[in-house]
Amino acid sequence: MDDPRWYSDRDWYADDPDVGLDGTPGPEQITGPVLRRREGIIGTTTDQRLLDSSGRADWVHTDPWRVMRITAEFVEGFGALAELGPAVSVFGSARTRPEAPEYDQAREIGRRLAEAGLAVITGGGPGVMEAANRGACEAGGMSVGLGIELPFEERMNRWVDLGVHFRYFFARKTMFVKYAQGFVVLPGGFGTLDELFEALTLAQTRKVTSFPVVLVGTTYWQGLIDWLSSSALEAGMIAPEDVERLQVTDDLDEVVSAFRTSAAS
Template identity: 70%
Template sequence: MTDVSVPEGYRKGPVLLRRGQVPSTTTDQRLLARGEGAEWVHSDPWRVMRIQSEFVEGFGALAEVGPAVSVFGSARTPRDTPEYAMGREIGRGLVEAGYAVMTGGGPGIMEAANRGASEAGGLSVGLGIELPHEQSMNAWVDLGVNFRYFFARKTMFVKYAQGFVVLPGGFGTFDELFESVTLVQTQKVTEFPIVLVGSSYWRGLLDWLSGPVLDAGTISPHDLKLLHVVDDPAEAVHLVREKDAQLQAAEEAARTAIPVDPA
């Protein structure tokens, strides 16, 4: 067997380059070169830096928010509808219960919840997203953070929330709902309450989950218990408070538990 000589290679940060992959110029030379175009700002490495900056900015802005609840619902809900009124009442009720209110910062249900929170003198948070067809941050947001990437924004909704309240909405609302259920089901996050408001709106979805989906064995009966359905805004707030208190008590008990001497 003939020994193959392995070239030492060229180090480019953590990357090892050999043979035809070795560049003719160094990274510093390219950084300081004149006359380069702007194509590099659209490259994947640069996107990684933007993603990192979104997490840093989001964590920094929300670190001192305190206990909060994420409220989701349609951006298309008019102000003169019962759903808007419920969103506004829920926002107010959550603040009175000691929570900040986080929404996507847009119009409709999001505006309603932010408005209720702001009118009650609480912290009203909006986590916006860059979209071609949606309005800017609603006027009732006191602390707003805009994101380019959905996954960075979703992380903030989950990381800083003690619960989710979900009012009638479309695909975006469904996306947030099922992601939160999945995180709880797979124990990626501590179990927190997920409250659906409006039984008539959610009935078809729940019938499908408890029927064909459960019958197929793709979910378990316990998974259905992760969703709580109410029609009363006050009951939605009560469920969040009750579950949050239970979780805090369990965490405190775990911290103060005295280890048992195996001897």
């Protein structure tokens, strides 16, 4: 393992809580442009406060101001990414360790996409995201990270060339789709599934067109494909073409060719 740094959503600092594995201070919280450490860390996120309906009625007066912050977040994201060029969003688990085969796959995918002239967009965190950013960066391509404010803040990985931090998930999700020609999805959990099904919903409702979605790892994804093809399809909840939108492969050449074909069409 040539890069010993690894951290999950809650376990990414050394035994000394004030020193991270890379020698920098330990737990961090990024709130928009603000960095918080140690006693400066607060216990809630902007999304939590927006969605909390159990508090006092003063939200009536503060929500209009939140609209300005939300608008600013979109403006900043659009401004930062406007000249990005052709790109692919890569998703997968933040918990993937550098010695895992999925890390190597994501790194190689990032490299091959960059060599094909495509920027690589990830969530900017550890695991699969770091690996894809790393592969793109090492190949001399554009490596983009779209971070999010979380109660257990992840640092933007060091392979990101262009990073944008978001307070609101919905603003961040817009950037993943708007500036990408499609998605590559490696094994992951709820966050990965969330992005996957959002893309499929947008394609199903024709909000996006010619948007390849490639699942990498046939063993990991086969159970989901079987369920969609049987339970969901047989119950009439989806159509056959909805399942056909998904390309499942272990062949990294197929991953890159899916986006070359999309770019040419």
